[in-house]
Amino acid sequence: MEFPFFHGKITRKACEELLCKNGKNGSYLIRESESVEGALCLCVFFEELIYTYRIFREKRGYYKIQTSEGIPEKVFRTLKDLIYNYEKPNQGLVTNLRYPVKKTRPLQRSRRLKLGKDDIYDEIDESDYVDVLP
Template sequence: MEFSFPFFHGKITRRTCEELLSKKKKNGSYLIRESESVEGALCLCVFFEDLTYTYRIFREHQGYFRIQTSEGVPERMFKTLKDLIYAFEKPNQGLITNLRYPVKKPKALRRSQRIKSGMDNIYDEADDSDGYVTVLP
């Protein structure tokens, strides 16, 4: 599974994930990684009060994404991962806290992956000072 989000870390261990999230100690920090235990599933990992909460994301056969949130909260389907992230940036959606601070993959790793996937360095010209790239419609 290949995603080009800066907060998609691919195959990192749960331990590495927890280290990355706890570095900043900011409630609402999050990243997405591939699940170690469930083949093909993703994990949305969210930092809150010194703990990392993990929510599984499954890719459905129609290409939709389904996320398992808290007990008793209906499962929701999203057309894209971006839609899923947008939905959970709002408070009280069934996660321990809303998503606030995407934890980006270290630049060196992003670059080597990009070369492997054959993409050219489209982000190299962008001014990375505030971590946002403006995309015009």
């Protein structure tokens, strides 16, 4: 997923720290659920509390937010459509989505490690080598 507010597999605790650090009502991010396989969590900061809404992907690829019994479900074609809908006030969340908390980019070294390119010899120029005599 290529959304700047999608944080992937971060813990609930890490999520709460990020949202509390931002500290603005309407701050939000999306992460993978720790307890429900395949579900996403929309986490929203409001009045010093974090509200978590589960997002499920249906067989047709559509997205829906889990609702309380008796509340009609809304289905969205894309995650972008879902976010756009909840940016408007009075759509059923504790507050509207206003401030996406963007994922920070990993440091250069850790990115190289993930790509398997942490070989110090990659940066050595051919002119750095010398011939060794027998």
